[in-house]
Amino acid sequence: MNLNFFKTILLRIASVLFVSLFTTAIQAQQLTSFVDPFIGSGGHGHVFVGASVPFGAVQLGPDNFYKGWDWCSGYNYQDSVIRGFAHTHLSGTGIGDLSDIIVMPYTGEIKTDKGQEKIPGSGYASLFSHKNEQVKPGFYSVKLNNGVKVELTASERVGFHRYTFPAGKTARVIIDLKEGINDQASDTYIEQVDDYTFKGYRISSGWAKNQLIYFAIKSSVPVKNFGVYNNNTLLPGKSGKDKAIKGLISFGQAPATLQLKVGISPVSSENALANIRAEIPGWDFARVVSQANTKWNTELSKLTVETQNPVDKRIFYTAMYHTMINPSLFNDHNGDYRGTDSKVYEKAPFANFSVFSTWDTYRAAHPLFVLTQPQRVSDMVNTMLAINDQQGSMPVWHLAGYETGTMVGISSQQIVAEAYLKGIKGFDAERAFTALKTTAMSDARGQRFLRELKPLPSDAGIGRPLAQALELGVSDGSIALMAKAMGKKQDYEYFKKRGENYKLYYDKSVGFLRGRMSDGSWNPNFDPLKSTRPYGSDFAEGNSWQYLWLAPQDARGLIDLLGGDKPFAEKLDKFFSIPLAGDLVDLTGGIGQYAHGNEPSHHIAYLYSYAGEQWKTAEKVRYIMKEFYHDKPDGIIGNEDCGAMSAWYVFSAMGFYPVFPASGAYVIGSPVVRKATINLPGNKKFVVQAVNNNKDNIYIQSLMLNGKPYQKGYILHSDIVKGGTLTMVMGNKPGAGFGKNPENRPQ
Numbered sequence: 001m002n003l004n005f006f007k008t009i010l011l012r013i014a015s016v017l018f019v020s021l022f023t024t025a026i027q028a029q030q031l032t033s034f035v036d037p038f039i040g041s042g043g044h045g046h047v048f049v050g051a052s053v054p055f056g057a058v059q060l061g062p063d064n065f066y067k068g069w070d071w072c073s074g075y076n077y078q079d080s081v082i083r084g085f086a087h088t089h090l091s092g093t094g095i096g097d098l099s100d101i102i103v104m105p106y107t108g109e110i111k112t113d114k115g116q117e118k119i120p121g122s123g124y125a126s127l128f129s130h131k132n133e134q135v136k137p138g139f140y141s142v143k144l145n146n147g148v149k150v151e152l153t154a155s156e157r158v159g160f161h162r163y164t165f166p167a168g169k170t171a172r173v174i175i176d177l178k179e180g181i182n183d184q185a186s187d188t189y190i191e192q193v194d195d196y197t198f199k200g201y202r203i204s205s206g207w208a209k210n211q212l213i214y215f216a217i218k219s220s221v222p223v224k225n226f227g228v229y230n231n232n233t234l235l236p237g238k239s240g241k242d243k244a245i246k247g248l249i250s251f252g253q254a255p256a257t258l259q260l261k262v263g264i265s266p267v268s269s270e271n272a273l274a275n276i277r278a279e280i281p282g283w284d285f286a287r288v289v290s291q292a293n294t295k296w297n298t299e300l301s302k303l304t305v306e307t308q309n310p311v312d313k314r315i316f317y318t319a320m321y322h323t324m325i326n327p328s329l330f331n332d333h334n335g336d337y338r339g340t341d342s343k344v345y346e347k348a349p350f351a352n353f354s355v356f357s358t359w360d361t362y363r364a365a366h367p368l369f370v371l372t373q374p375q376r377v378s379d380m381v382n383t384m385l386a387i388n389d390q391q392g393s394m395p396v397w398h399l400a401g402y403e404t405g406t407m408v409g410i411s412s413q414q415i416v417a418e419a420y421l422k423g424i425k426g427f428d429a430e431r432a433f434t435a436l437k438t439t440a441m442s443d444a445r446g447q448r449f450l451r452e453l454k455p456l457p458s459d460a461g462i463g464r465p466l467a468q469a470l471e472l473g474v475s476d477g478s479i480a481l482m483a484k485a486m487g488k489k490q491d492y493e494y495f496k497k498r499g500e501n502y503k504l505y506y507d508k509s510v511g512f513l514r515g516r517m518s519d520g521s522w523n524p525n526f527d528p529l530k531s532t533r534p535y536g537s538d539f540a541e542g543n544s545w546q547y548l549w550l551a552p553q554d555a556r557g558l559i560d561l562l563g564g565d566k567p568f569a570e571k572l573d574k575f576f577s578i579p580l581a582g583d584l585v586d587l588t589g590g591i592g593q594y595a596h597g598n599e600p601s602h603h604i605a606y607l608y609s610y611a612g613e614q615w616k617t618a619e620k621v622r623y624i625m626k627e628f629y630h631d632k633p634d635g636i637i638g639n640e641d642c643g644a645m646s647a648w649y650v651f652s653a654m655g656f657y658p659v660f661p662a663s664g665a666y667v668i669g670s671p672v673v674r675k676a677t678i679n680l681p682g683n684k685k686f687v688v689q690a691v692n693n694n695k696d697n698i699y700i701q702s703l704m705l706n707g708k709p710y711q712k713g714y715i716l717h718s719d720i721v722k723g724g725t726l727t728m729v730m731g732n733k734p735g736a737g738f739g740k741n742p743e744n745r746p747q
Contacts, residue, residue: 031300032137032293034310034317040092040640042077042633044588044597047640048091048325049075051140051152051159053292054299055353055376057329058264059089060152060159061140063099065117065125066181072096074181077633082144083114083125084176085152087159087264088213090355090399091325092640095406096182097207097399101215101262103161104176105148107169107254112229112246114179120145124174137321138292153289155279156329157272161260162285171254175217177202178231178244183211190247191239195222198247199269208402212338213264216273220259220283225250259283266330266338266401278333299324302372303650306675308694312653314631316673319650323365323643327380330354330401340401341390350382350426356398357642358411359471360599364647366415367658370422371678371720378426381419384412385427388435393444408464408540409471410439414478418661421481422717433486436479440472440495447472453497455504458515458523458538466505466515466538467600470550473499477553478662502551506561511571512544529581529593542600545575545593552603552660555610556747565611572608576620589628589637591620596628597638602648603659606667609713610746614739615699618670621652622698625672654678655688655728656715659746664717667746668739670698671728684723690730697730700738704729713739714746 040047050061062082063074070076072093074086084104090097104114106124115123132143140152147166154160165171175198177188183206190200198217205211227248228240240247251258261280265272280288300317307313330352331337337352338344345352358366369377387395387403394413397406413436420429441451446462446469449455456462456469477499483491505513507522515523515538525534528544539547548571551558559568576592589596594604605620628637629649636645651657655671671690678686703710704727705719715726739745 030293030297031304031317032296034313035137035296035300035321036314036318036631037135037137037321038077038633039315039318039631040322040633040636041075043636044070044638045634045636045640046070046072046092046094047322047636048073048089049135049140050085050089051138051154051292052325053138053154053156053295054324055327055329056154056156057331058087058154058157058159059091059325059328060085060087060154060161060262061089062142063102063181065114066096069094072181074099077130080127080129081117081125082128082142084174084179085150085161086180087215087262090642091322092642092645093357094639094641095207097180098183099179099181100202100204100211100213101264102176102179103173103260103262105144105150105163105165105171105173105258106146107148107165107171110172110248110250112174112232112248114176124172136293137296139289151285153285153292155288155292157264157275157333158280159262159264160280160285160288161262163258163260164256165254165258167254169254171251171258173249173258173260175247175249177246180204180206182206185243187241188243188245189239189241190228190245192223192226192247195219195224197273198226199273200245200247201269207406208399208404210342210402211400213266213400214269214272215265216263216269216276218261218273218276219249220257221255223249225252259285265332267332267336267344271332271334271336275333296321299372302679303654304677304679305653305673307673311631312672315629315635316650316653318631319629319646319653322640322646323368323650326355326357326642327353328355338401339390340387340398340403342401343390345386348386351376351379352386353380353383354398354400355642356380356384356395356412357644358396358415359407359409360641360644361647362411362415362418362661363599363602363644364651364658365643367418367661368647368650370419370424370717371680374424374681375426377419377424381416381424381427381432384416385432385435388439393442394435394439408445408467410445410475411471413439413475414662417478417482421485421662421664423721429486433479433482433488436475436482437491440476440479445472450476450498450501453501455501455516457518459517464538464540466513467540467542467547469505470502470513470547473502473551474553474660476501477660480553481662499553500557502554503557503561511562513548514538514544529578531581531587540600541598542587542595543581543593545578546595546598546600546604548575549604549607550600553662555607555659559611569608569611569613569616572604572611572616575604589624591623595638596624597645599641599644602644603657606657606659606669609667609739612740612742612745614668614713615734617667618699618734621657621669622672625649625652626695655690663747665714665746666717666720667714668700668703668728670700670730678720680721680723684721686720686723687725689725689727691727693728693730696732699731699734701729701731701735702738703727711738711741711744713744
């Protein structure tokens with residue numbers, strides 16, 4: 001045998017073995033290893049950094065001194081001072097709140113105030129360095145400059161602390177019920193029950209009013225020295241009640257290790273203690289870390305991807321991780337929860353949730369949950385229906401059992417309609433439809449005009465009226481489809497017509513949607529480029545250019561309104577080329593007038609497909625993913641918004657996006673990943689395979705669905721949940737006619 005030939009064969013065998021072993025190693029690697037929770041913690045991302053489990057009530061992590069907008073989650077990567085470790089946090093929001101039950105270990109003399117940020121040692125706050133900091137799903141650790149090593153993990157309703165103090169020091173732990181984020185404590189209470197047990201509550205008012213959180217704490221070592229302070233004044237005894245109560249644990253000689261388990265509850269301290277017993281009965285910290293890691297791996301494995309490089313995989317799985325911090329459980333292990341009517345509902349048959357940022361999350365996060373979290377979607381729908389029963393209307397932006405009413409529209413309506421239309425079980429469909437219809441026929445948010453098919457006037461005293469009307473139009477279109485599926489023909493026809501109300505605002509003379517006055521005239525304060533008052537008063541964090549496209553429930557009608565396919569596509573081209581005025585801080589991630597940092601823009605790049613120019617959708621979405629998502633602390637271009645920004649990436653990276661979620665159609669874009677597998681219930685899989693995919697080959701040449709040619713520029717939810725394979729052949733030039741013919745375009 002020729003020696004060179006023999007060597008070649010051996011090299012090929014070795015190569016095959018290496019690839020096989022490498023693939024096996026990658027498959028065995030836990031998906032949590034690709035998650036970097038620091039991504040989005042810098043800049044304007046506002047994500048939570050700390051220890052939690054998927055959708056858990058507890059988000060246990062560090063807080064810096066609150067300095068405004070970029071500290072809405074309590075922590076910003078640019079900071080270097082930690083004031084304590086709180087048990088509740090928001091993630092990605094543009095308004096701050098929560099940061100309840102702050103616990104902080106330190107050494108030395110008694111300090112009951114956090115101190116001044118610029119004067120180290122003036123209070124219990126401590127400097128820290130990122131080189132001494134570590135975070136991964138379910139675990140956070142930092143070595144503070146005060147010498148204490150802090151390690152944190154969590155279950156659903158319990159935060160678990162482990163502190164290692166420097167030897168020979170006086171060790172202290174303060175429990176500060178005064179401090180929070182952007183709120184004011186009105187009633188706080190703590191008491192020592194026995195040497196190992198503490199309990200109390202915190203009532204505060206911030207973004208959400210009348211917040212009530214109960215807690216219980218178990219210590220791993222007996223606590224013989226416990227003092228209670230109101231602000232900085234020592235109180236007699238082992239309990240205290242006032243507006244600024246703080247508990248101080250002291251040890252003359254620091255224990256080698258101190259562990260604390262902090263349970264929280266919306267109902268009672270007794271339930272908080274029961275949550276500890278149910279979820280973390282022992283003291284094996286490493287085991288709880290491992291359990292949290294397993295929970296994250298289980299949820300992350302609902303989607304498995306193969307990428308061209310590890311950076312893309314890191315961005316993908318971090319984005320997926322960020323979609324599962326909120327909504328958050330708002331109940332106890334036994335099912336008890338406190339409703340928006342302040343009543344306690346015992347042993348509810350569903351898991352009650354809070355933190356519903358529906359204006360942000362109806363677009364992509366909730367559609368993602370439909371694919372990956374069907375049981376939780378059922379619980380979320382039941383929560384929304386319970387909120388409707390308790391407050392008399394569907395939720396808008398629900399936080400800690402309180403309706404904040406933030407943002408425009410009533411977007412929980414399309415979330416519920418989508419769930420029904422996509423086959424989610426476990427809730428009463430008639431009850432759900434009645435709730436949606438009753439809310440839609442109410443006077444809330446100017447619907448007294450909309451229900452009569454009239455424009456919501458700019459001078460009617462309703463905030464952001466045109467944005468309200470457009471978002472409510474998305475709700476109406478969703479309700480229409482639900483009515484149709486339920487055989488309610490009259491309701492279908494009415495809500496379908498109502499979903500076309502956006503046309504009432506089209507001013508042909510300027511080519512934009514524009515506010516109408518009560519007398520029918522156009523709002524004179526109009527400039528399509530401006531998003532600040534008075535010109536932007538009709539809109540919510542945007543301008544007329546950005547809101548022109550907000551009719552996903554009737555994309556074909558919008559195209560016709562703007563003159564047909566060619567004028568529509570030309571208008572989109574112009575939209576992506578005229579520079580932003582830059583007059584609102586939320587309008588980040590600009591491509592012309594497009595602002596990826598704000599949700600009303602998120603579907604717009606996909607609208608080219610409706611006009612037969614899918615290749616332009618491919619160009620835009622690949623550019624957005626490349627330029628606006630990175631694997632560094634400032635790697636999210638704007639507020640992450642409770643998973644909204646991340647869900648856009650997850651869908652787009654797989655190659656499709658739910659422009660109008662209730663329709664059941666996902667519009668084809670251009671995948672970043674080479675292969676994505678959606679692991680569905682019943683051991684079914686839907687695989688997206690991108691052939692010849694790389695940074696240059698961004699255009700779809702052809703599609704095959706389950707081995708057969710597929711011409712459409714969209715894929716249906718019904719096709720995905722059956723399982724199967726969608727093969728995309730990619731190239732470096734627009735595919736000849738892909739998605740161009742009218743019958744192949746999204747409808």
